[in-house]
Amino acid sequence: MATIYVDGKTYEVNPNNNLLHECLQKGIDIPYFCWHPAMGSVGSCRQCAVKQYKDENDTTGQIVMSCMVPAADGTRISVDDEEAVEFRRSVIEWLMTNHPHDCPICDEGGECHLQDMTVMAGHNYRRFRFKKKTYINQYLGPLINHEMNRCIQCYRCVRFYKDYAHGDDLDVFGAHNHIYFGRHEDGVLENEFSGNLVEVCPTGVFTDKTLKEHYTRKWDMTTAPSICTHCGVGCNTIGAERYGSVRRILNRYNGQVNGYFLCDRGRYGYDYVNSEDRIRTPMMRQENGELESASKELVLNTLKEALKSKKNIIGIGSPRASVESNYALKKFVGSDRYYTGLSDTESKLVDKIIGILKNAPVRSPSLKDIRESDAVFILGEDVTNTAPMMALALRQSIRQEPLKLVDMLKIPRWHEYAVQDTLQQRKGPFFIASVTGTKLDDIATRTYRAESDDIARLGFAVAHILNKDAPAVKKLNKEVKQLAEVIAGALKKAERPVIVSGTSLGNEVIVHAAANVAAALSKEDRRTNLSYIVPEANTMGVGLLGGGSIGDAIRGVKDKKADTLIIFENDLYRRANKSNVDSFLKHFKHIIVVDYMQHTTTQRATAVLPAGTFGETDGTFVNYEGRAQRYFQVYYPEQEIKESWRWLRDATLQAGHNDFKEWQNLDAVVGAINREVAAFRKINEAAPNSRFRIAGLKMSRASARYSGRTSIRSHENVHEQKPPDDPDSPFTFTMEGYSGIKPPGLTNLFWAPRWNSVQALTRFQEEIDGPLRGGDPGVRLIEPAQRFSFSYFTDVPAAFEKRNDEFYTVPLHHIFGSDELSIKAPWIGELAPKPYVLLNKEDAGVKEYNEGDEVEVQLSSGTWKLPVKISDSIPAGVIGIPAGLPGLETAILPGWSTISK
């Protein structure tokens, strides 16, 4: 710790930070633009000027930029010094000379850092009397709006896009006061993290184009803390609503998880909530065979018979349904009649993964741990497409090893350009073994392309080099052996290596190989980080809850003699062969589907009940790391939309079962899980319960400045209506209640006095760039065992051999397109690829196929006509088809296929 003096007051600070960081930390307002806690200081905007004095006798002092000066012991500064104040006012005045002053028509208005800083710095009278310069705006794709005239040239956009996210199609052009931030030409921004520009930009240059479709000011939106539903990473988000539709997603800082950023799938995938494919009312199969809307009472009454005997019921849960809903279903139908809703392959892999993370000498890392890793070995995953934010975290890891040089030269790590000048092209060790090219290849030390079994063989070989107890790999060719040596050497040298693998190739031996590598690297005092990517928001949750797969359900149905099937939030056709699902469903007289989206399975239902998305319900998801995180209902739906567990409670009560009679709210369900499921012993720590109050008050969902509270429904009834009550959470649905800084898991809005933009975040952090005040939310359910029981996996596969007539067919994942939900957002659909089959050049040659030729791919789950794409990198004998794309959802992968023209 160090002592600094600010305007005569003494502060204890961390000397490893700069003065701006430490002053903001202490609640001292200093305006700034270019500094960003994740991207450091560059000293470009000159807004954070303060006066620095040499010692207590120095009364003259000199102007310095607080972001560029270390908070060294004994530093004396004044923020209030007259000259410093005047200089800061002048900086705003300069920035404003060309700003269009179009706040009333600017989407950023009301949550604009430039507005805040202008007020803070005290500039209010325009002296510049000359013409403003103007720019031509660009089309940047369906996600981001560009309005260059508002730019104040803080360089944050390019620093995020190029330096942090490694994008290469956004840059700064020109010089002097004609600099331009944009693309070299109009076009869709290519980087998967482009949406962060919206939050990184301090004003309205880059704004959320999808918000524009249904624009509402920040203060007019109802918001709640949420968890992203579009992959297994579990990024923390803020969902925002007005008039019954979700308007946008903002990042919700979690120091352990997503930090300051989100991927574009997560930020822009929300529109499925507003989709026309939503199920908003209960539906019954009529005598004419049509599924038609019916009243809740009627449907529940009709279901009485179907639900009469529990022994007649089979329940299928879902990795996109909450822990609570899955648990309720499992509890009602019984363990032997509950299935997790995972496919056969997923189910097997997830069980393995949980076993490994619990028992092997490894540790499942948070994204923060991954950002801080100093060596990386990825087995089989195209991380940018299967867990995008993990890819962004991995991108930060390449700096860690070279940063030693920066430390040696005593350059502070926050001194961003000095760090970059020193590091230049240096990168830490980063190895990728994958079936085909991945979007992290640009930072890789070495890449290895092979079929999934061969990827596993490389992994096994690395593990064997690291520890001879791990099994050796037979018949390994020389190049692979050498590569294994290089990888093993780099991992061994590292202090914080991370091994990344996952389920996306559906290959068990890759999961084993990754475990062997991580275990072989572990020492007495160090568990190696091993990160397994899982596909969906609650894949780990259902895995921890336990249960058979959909395949088990299908295979076991004959013995169960059930005539009622309850499906929670699951389209079985995406996870098992169509013919098998078809014949499975034929066994049941009653098929009750509780879901929020229409799909092939709902079309087969006899009754459909409208479940809620993250927008309308609360619940808990468990992410890849094993971190249980709570999401809260964003708004109160007009329609009869409820949590799946609540529908089950209502329906079973009606049918005369008293199992869930006591379940009046979410706390009761969480309490039951907490008591009854060992793996979820800590689930109640994921977030405060519904009884939580501050000063006796509930937390407000709407901001204090929310407008229309009493008039929003006046077209229905001029009398003020009582706001709906929320039994499940400590939130109100209105602006009534506590609107100050809420506990970390309940943060629904970054706002603080004088800080109307997302930059208010510094006021919510315990330490800037560290945990939120009160600790980062969520609770890890899987910690490494004190004593581990692990023996190396020995199932080293034989080398892949291509077949003459068949191709091994792997899924290729796409950030835009492979996810069942986000694809419903039209702008995500616009960015998704068209279906294709990826074929090795050599194979294409033999088959005499050309790029674009339409071929028929025949899998056991079906046959598809697809245009050929030819690739250098996919191994011969292997083909890839995009996972989950519309039209390809029912292709069950991996598997062997034949191709014909």
Add this chain to the structure above:
Amino acid sequence: MDKPLTKNIDPKRGPLNLKGYEKAGGYTAMKKALKEMEPGDVTKVVKDSDLRGRGGAGFPAGVKWGFVPMGDDAPHPKYLVCNADEMEPGTYKDRLLMEQDPHLLVESMIVSAYAIQADIGYIFLRAEYVESEKALRKAIAEAYDKKYLGENILGSKWSFNLFVHTSAGRYICGEETALLNALEGKRAIPRAKPPFPPVVGLFGKPTIVNNVETLCNVPDIVNNGAVWFKDLSKTDDAGTKLYGVSGKVKKPGLWELPMGTTMREIIEEHAGGMQDGLKFRGVIPGGASTDFLVEEHYDLPMDFTAVQKAGSRLGTGTMIMLDDKTCPIGMVHSLEKFFARESCGFCTPCRDGLPWVEKILWALEEGQGREDDIATLEMHSRFLGPGRTFCAFAPGAVEPLQSAIKYFRDDFQRHIKEQRCPWR
């Protein structure tokens, strides 16, 4: 008088080739250094000579070299970069050296690179200097042929390769760290200091950046010693200096004179005095980015120390004259237009302040001046000063402005009062 810089120059004859240069005593310093001296000895003699940087800042060259990590553990490759991006308005001294005696620069770079044990040298050349480029490329080729450049020079263990890099043309590239960024293929914006280039420079490696004129002094310092070099000067700042005069004098030009020659001598004896009918009103002593000096400074010895004491900077030592028939506001406007255009755009005060300054000066000239314009200009002089902006560009840019307001305030006020430029 000894002239270490221009002794071989005869514009009528043109530059000497390698043979001629050697005949005139060239490459002896290289031979002496490589055969008889340790690298540290070369640095020491340059340090002892008090050779100060001729690019404008006047930092002692030997001291700068002393920051470079030496020895077996030192990072390699190390770089020596010659700053030949001579874009300062009114400055044309390096051009003379490169066009007329390219081998002097080549030899200087070999000797200096030897001192810091650099492996690679770049001459970062202003794009418009086509003649210099031709001359340098020819000289470098000759030096390679003679194995004065390349591997194991003169049979030693030391190798040095030298390249000419022609700039894409921005004034800011003359700022040494912006130059390094440009040389790396990045945007020409200055770097944060520390770390300083001698430790973290080009491509992150130790790098010395020196001006052409600075380097060209090195061979004769090595040949003749530090004391000789100091004795060349009339004052405490060592050596000779290339002084130039442009503007309405009888004989504008460039001369190598003892450091500390007075302004009077330079203007009257060498430049032939003001043209007939014109009176001396002021001078920008060292390129566009220095404060005006006026009549009271006429007998000032033109060296780093004395000029600084008088409130300006020696800068590049090339004066631009202001006479009594030229509008000082117009002159400053012309300079600020240049600076506003050449700002790299990285930091706010410079990027957005200078265009404002330029527009106000334009308004004054066009008869649209306002009462508070002088105050706004003064605000800019203060707030574009050292420490306020990211690099020294803007502080330099406002030096002529602040001193013009100081010395020619009446003229500013007349522009506003009369709503016109009185010189038009």
